[in-house]
Amino acid sequence: MGAPATCPHACTERTGVQAVSADTCAVIVAGGSGERFGDPRSKQFVELCGLPLMCWSIMAFDRAPSVARIVVVCAPDRAAEVEKDVLSRLSLAKPVVLAASGATRQDSVRSGLEEVPRDLDFVAVHDAARPLVETEQIEACIAAVREDRALAGAILAARSIDTLKLVEGETIIATPDRSFYWAAQTPQVFRTPRLVAAHRSAVRDGYQGTDDASLVERLGGRVRVVESTRDNIKITLPEDLAIAEATLMTKVTG
Numbered sequence: 001m002g003a004p005a006t007c008p009h010a011c012t013e014r015t016g017v018q019a020v021s022a023d024t025c026a027v028i029v030a031g032g033s034g035e036r037f038g039d040p041r042s043k044q045f046v047e048l049c050g051l052p053l054m055c056w057s058i059m060a061f062d063r064a065p066s067v068a069r070i071v072v073v074c075a076p077d078r079a080a081e082v083e084k085d086v087l088s089r090l091s092l093a094k095p096v097v098l099a100a101s102g103a104t105r106q107d108s109v110r111s112g113l114e115e116v117p118r119d120l121d122f123v124a125v126h127d128a129a130r131p132l133v134e135t136e137q138i139e140a141c142i143a144a145v146r147e148d149r150a151l152a153g154a155i156l157a158a159r160s161i162d163t164l165k166l167v168e169g170e171t172i173i174a175t176p177d178r179s180f181y182w183a184a185q186t187p188q189v190f191r192t193p194r195l196v197a198a199h200r201s202a203v204r205d206g207y208q209g210t211d212d213a214s215l216v217e218r219l220g221g222r223v224r225v226v227e228s229t230r231d232n233i234k235i236t237l238p239e240d241l242a243i244a245e246a247t248l249m250t251k252v253t254g
């Protein structure tokens with residue numbers, strides 16, 4: 001076990017965020033098996049700049065003034081490893097609790113929601129596999145929902161920069177106007193009761209979505225995008241790790 005680590009690239013002064021109430025519970029999902037990444041340790045445990053990958057997103061949420069509590073969702077048989085190799089290596093200011101992951105990402109989020117105190121107004125769901133999220137981006141998503149009562153949620157998303165093709169087999173069917181298309185990222189922040197209701201309804205209807213916003217959208221909830229950069233990548237394939245490492249080093253060294 002190494003020395004306690006604090007984040008080398010951000011601090012409260014640098015985030016420049018105003019004093020806000022700590023009204024948000026983070027749910028960081030780290031229960032996947034990382035099939036596409038292909039490492040037997042699971043990608044959230046591989047080292048990124050000297051720390052297990054999932055440490056970076058936990059630290060970003062820990063620094064966020066709006067976050068009161070962090071729920072880390074992981075496989076039950078890896079809980080001891082999370083305690084020893086992740087949590088005990090970080091000097092965290094916020095309480096952290098563990099929840100058991102499920103068979104799908106959606107199941108894992110639903111399990112994490114059981115640990116969310118209902119007196120916290122907002123839930124911020126985040127992929128442990130997105131280590132480069134910035135505290136400012138987390139705060140921007142929470143503020144977007146907090147400041148607009150008409151919103152059920154807000155998610156980080158990046159504008160499509162490529163020309164998009166709708167393809168059937170190998171045949172192009174259409175070239176849609178890319179200005180309407182954004183790539184969804186996390187965090188995805190919601191009013192707590194809206195996300196809890198959306199997950200309950202998804203179970204009832206047998207609906208599986210690839211993100212949380214889709215569950216809220218299908219109930220008619222208004223969810224907005226908060227523009228992100230492409231830096232906030234999800235580590236999916238082995239080559240993504242080198243990209244994340246280079247991006248993180250650039251942030252640290254300026």
Ligand SMILES: Nc1ccn([C@@H]2O[C@H](COP(=O)(O)OP(=O)(O)OP(=O)(O)O)[C@@H](O)[C@H]2O)c(=O)n1
Binds near residue numbers: 031036044103236
């Ligand atoms: N049953 C699951 C599946 C995924 N996740 C988490 O959801 C995030 C996004 O999922 P993805 O990148 O697809 O991760 P994996 O499912 O691990 O990857 P793969 O699809 O390649 O197996 C990751 O932080 C992952 O750990 C989870 O908590 N529980």
Ligand SMILES: C[C@](O)(CO)[C@H](O)COP(=O)(O)O
Binds near residue numbers: 127185186210
């Ligand atoms: C939630 C998410 O990160 C949004 O981009 C994503 O959907 C996670 O899973 P994926 O199936 O690997 O896209």
